[in-house]
Amino acid sequence: MDDVAQTTEFGKVLLIGICGTLLVLFTLWLGKLIAPAKPSKEKLSTYECGEEPQGTAWIQFNARFYLIALVFLLFDVEMVFIFPWATVFGQPSLLAMDNRWGVFTLLEMFTFIGILLIGLVYVWKNGDLEWIKPKPQKPTVSVNIPASAYDKLNKEVHIVKSGGVL
Incomplete structure (x- = not known):
């Protein structure tokens, strides 16, 4: 120019x-x-559309909605990255230039998808994808100590002197 x-x-x-x-x-x-x-x-007040709240406007909101939305966004963004990758690297002219190019792009995408799958497995194992979580079960232990021994221990009075000597 x-x-x-x-x-x-x-x-x-x-x-x-x-x-x-x-x-x-x-x-x-x-x-x-x-x-x-x-x-x-009225003109200087804050404009908010919707109905006037009856009582307090602060309500409890289930946090699981946020978690499901974040997991959805994670995999939605994954598709945004995979689509251009597939269109660009799916061209036969790029693969014809060098065979190593195809292997590199395949490993690159498997790494990307693998990291996201690790995140999905982590969320799944924690039970964060379950909408209704089961109540935690208390373990039961069978011991041979009679209940009277516990009652006797609870009824004993221990006097502590100053200096920590009994």
Whole structure:
């Protein structure tokens, strides 16, 4: 590009950014100029759509909704990364250039999917994907100590003197 008057691609992006900024500033200035300024209590209050809450608006929200949403986002983002990989590396021209290229991309994707599967197995083993979790079971131990021995131990009174000597 010997012509000095011709803008580069970065110059075009900069020009679009400047024009966009000027347009936003112009519309804000025009709105300030035209709109009447008559503040009131209702106009200055925070706008929230929806119904007025009866009582407190703070309610208990099940945290499992967040966990399920995060697991969904994790695997949804995985698909966002796998789709371009499959379209780019599925081209026969790339694989024809060098056989090692195909092996590299395959190992790369198996590593990516493997890390995500480890995360899924971890969440699954912790029981975080179960909506209704079973109650923890208390272990039962069968011992040959009679209940009267426990009662006798609980009824004993121990006197502690100062200095820790009995």
